[in-house]
Amino acid sequence: MRHDDTWSIVLERLRDARDAAIDAAIDAARDVGLPERGSAFRALVETCSLNKKPDQVLAAIHYLRDVESVTDSPPRVVNQLFSDAGIEPPGNLSLYLNRLKERGLLMVPLEYGDKNRYSILTSAGKAHLDKQSTS
Numbered sequence: 001m002r003h004d005d006t007w008s009i010v011l012e013r014l015r016d017a018r019d020a021a022i023d024a025a026i027d028a029a030r031d032v033g034l035p036e037r038g039s040a041f042r043a044l045v046e047t048c049s050l051n052k053k054p055d056q057v058l059a060a061i062h063y064l065r066d067v068e069s070v071t072d073s074p075p076r077v078v079n080q081l082f083s084d085a086g087i088e089p090p091g092n093l094s095l096y097l098n099r100l101k102e103r104g105l106l107m108v109p110l111e112y113g114d115k116n117r118y119s120i121l122t123s124a125g126k127a128h129l130d131k132q133s134t135s
Helices: 007-031 037-047 053-066 075-085 093-102 123-134
Strands: none
Touching (some): 037 075, 053 075, 053 093, 053 123, 075 093
């Protein structure tokens, strides 16, 4: 950066440097064999023998919240995780989420009203996944 650069030029250079750093970090992660998003989720589902779609949806919400720290996950985000993993996405995600809430495995924090995209696992939901993975 030079003293006579305009604000826009400086911002552009900072964006370019940031993008280059992100690309380098992604390349480095691939080089050392860190799992990609889809393969990590698929390995989790397979290792824990989660064959039923409701269990997979519950696992996807848990994965997004705890592994990726995603708090807002509209249906396209959940479906993309399934697609990235090579697992058939749930047909009617809202139906699955509502049934999981009815069973007490998911809840939506009060500050988000009744928006399923902010669902989190209850302690019963976590216990259910633990039980499913050991049976």
